[in-house]
Amino acid sequence: MRNIPASEITGTVAGLCQQANYQLGEDVLTAIKNAGEQEISLTGRDILQQLLKNAEIAREESVPMCQDTGFAVVFLELGQEVHVTGGDLYEAVNEGVRRGYVEGYLRKSIVGDPLNRKNTGDNTPAVIHTRIVPGDKLRIVVAPKGGGSENMSAIKMLKPAEGVAGVKNFVLETVKAAGPNPCPPVVVGVGIGGTFEKAALLAKESLLRPVGRPSPDPVLAALENELLEAVNATGIGPQGLGGLTTALAVHIETYPCHIASLPVAVNLNCHASRHKEAII
Amino acid sequence: MSQIKLTTPFSEAVVENLRIGQRVLLSGTIYTGRDAAHKKMVELLDQGKELPIPLVGQVIYYVGPSPAKPGRVIGSAGPTTSGRMDPYAPRLIALGLKGMIGKGKRSPEVIKAMKQYKAVYFAAVGGAAALISRSIKACRVVAYPELGPEAVHELVVEDFPLIVVNDVLGGDLYEEGTKIYAAR
Numbered sequence: 001m002r003n004i005p006a007s008e009i010t011g012t013v014a015g016l017c018q019q020a021n022y023q024l025g026e027d028v029l030t031a032i033k034n035a036g037e038q039e040i041s042l043t044g045r046d047i048l049q050q051l052l053k054n055a056e057i058a059r060e061e062s063v064p065m066c067q068d069t070g071f072a073v074v075f076l077e078l079g080q081e082v083h084v085t086g087g088d089l090y091e092a093v094n095e096g097v098r099r100g101y102v103e104g105y106l107r108k109s110i111v112g113d114p115l116n117r118k119n120t121g122d123n124t125p126a127v128i129h130t131r132i133v134p135g136d137k138l139r140i141v142v143a144p145k146g147g148g149s150e151n152m153s154a155i156k157m158l159k160p161a162e163g164v165a166g167v168k169n170f171v172l173e174t175v176k177a178a179g180p181n182p183c184p185p186v187v188v189g190v191g192i193g194g195t196f197e198k199a200a201l202l203a204k205e206s207l208l209r210p211v212g213r214p215s216p217d218p219v220l221a222a223l224e225n226e227l228l229e230a231v232n233a234t235g236i237g238p239q240g241l242g243g244l245t246t247a248l249a250v251h252i253e254t255y256p257c258h259i260a261s262l263p264v265a266v267n268l269n270c271h272a273s274r275h276k277e278a279i280i
Numbered sequence: 281m282s283q284i285k286l287t288t289p290f291s292e293a294v295v296e297n298l299r300i301g302q303r304v305l306l307s308g309t310i311y312t313g314r315d316a317a318h319k320k321m322v323e324l325l326d327q328g329k330e331l332p333i334p335l336v337g338q339v340i341y342y343v344g345p346s347p348a349k350p351g352r353v354i355g356s357a358g359p360t361t362s363g364r365m366d367p368y369a370p371r372l373i374a375l376g377l378k379g380m381i382g383k384g385k386r387s388p389e390v391i392k393a394m395k396q397y398k399a400v401y402f403a404a405v406g407g408a409a410a411l412i413s414r415s416i417k418a419c420r421v422v423a424y425p426e427l428g429p430e431a432v433h434e435l436v437v438e439d440f441p442l443i444v445v446n447d448v449l450g451g452d453l454y455e456e457g458t459k460i461y462a463a464r
């Protein structure tokens with residue numbers, strides 16, 4: 001057994017919340033730069049330039065790149081030989097979110113009850129996904145998720161007979177219906193298979209992959225490419241004002257599924273595609 | 281690309297000349313409001329009471345900024361999704377509101393009101409919140425402080441970069457722009 005103090009988890013999560021909001025990843029920056037070189041809409045090019053400038057200011061001044069600093073979605077990979085000491089694991093994570101958001105001047109965007117809608121004031125609780133894995137380490141990924149893009153995400157239980165064509169249609173429909181709302185250029189996360197909730201989680205997990213890194217499965221990688229081309233042929237463009245850059249990437253994750261089902265989930269992420277990780 | 285410099289408040293003539301796709305640098309005083317503040321304002325109107333902000337010729341920016349770091353005017357302050365304000369906007373437009381700033385499509389009702397009463401809708405770049413905050417030179421809460429980031433703020437802006445999305449002719453850049461670049 002290896003001991004990890006809860007306080008260390010708290011400190012790590014607090015730091016990751018801030019880094020994720022201040023520092024846009026190199027993967028996203030490179031993708032935006034490359035898109036700018038190919039964009040033919042002048043307004044679109046200018047918008048992509050503004051996004052790069054924005055990321056630079058955020059990083060240099062340690063301020064959030066977007067005012068919507070998101071729901072703190074936290075992925076934990078907990079080694080089965082780890083023993084968390086001095087506190088409750090989830091409370092340690094939530095305390096980290098609390099500290100990160102309050103001390104980092106990040107916006108508090110969480111209401112404690114979906115119906116009576118009172119702000120919790122410290123951006124807690126986090127949404128926490130935990131996997132128990134072999135080993136004695138704890139891997140923490142913090143992925144703050146904005147409301148604008150989350151709201152345009154969708155899930156559908158297709159009939160198996162609808163196959164790949166059905167999946168493609170649903171992805172395109174979702175991107176088109178989203179239009180300007182998720183702040184394009186977007187990253188399109190697609191989860192195929194599993195059950196209703198598994199498909200949604202796959203879609204979200206696919207957004208953690210470095211932007212533009214293809215799926216290791218060549219068939220899926222080809223489908224990602226094909227979908228990216230189709231998404232960019234919609235003309236939606238940067239901010240939905242017209243152009244060739246509607247998405248920076250399409251990421252697909254799959255899982256085995258029931259003979260009767262073909263679930264497909266599409267989780268849209270904005271250009272503020274934030275995720276930072278640490279291993280303790 | 282040419283940019284038009286505009287200053288608030290807007291006269292009817294200024295608004296009538298704006299066309300979709302034009303790029304604007306906006307200066308002057310503007311007001312912030314999200315759904316919670318809009319709801320409260322429309323309730324005041326229902327009760328026949330006065331609004332906490334002037335409307336005639338004015339511009340409302342749909343934004344809920346992040347907290348300001350010490351020594352700063354405001355935190356990051358990019359646009360929020362405008363659709364949530366659609367149920368309230370026509371009422372304010374009819375009373376003289378001339379401009380709205382946000383991101384995302386407006387409802388047919390809002391577009392109709394813009395045409396009828398001469399108002400425009402601008403997009404600010406969603407997610408360019410740190411950059412936009414540099415155009416904001418002053419900020420103070422004028423109503424509903426209890427709403428936190430959703431309170432109504434009075435902002436003084438200088439060369440705030442915007443794009444005209446809906447004009448008084450009923451044009452819609454989200455529709456037109458997408459059509460131009462869609463592969464056939």
Ligand code: SF4
Pocket residue numbers: 066067068069070145146147148149181182183270271272358359360406407408
């Ligand atoms: S969708 Fe993303 S970039 Fe746009 S406002 Fe929300 S968090 Fe910011």
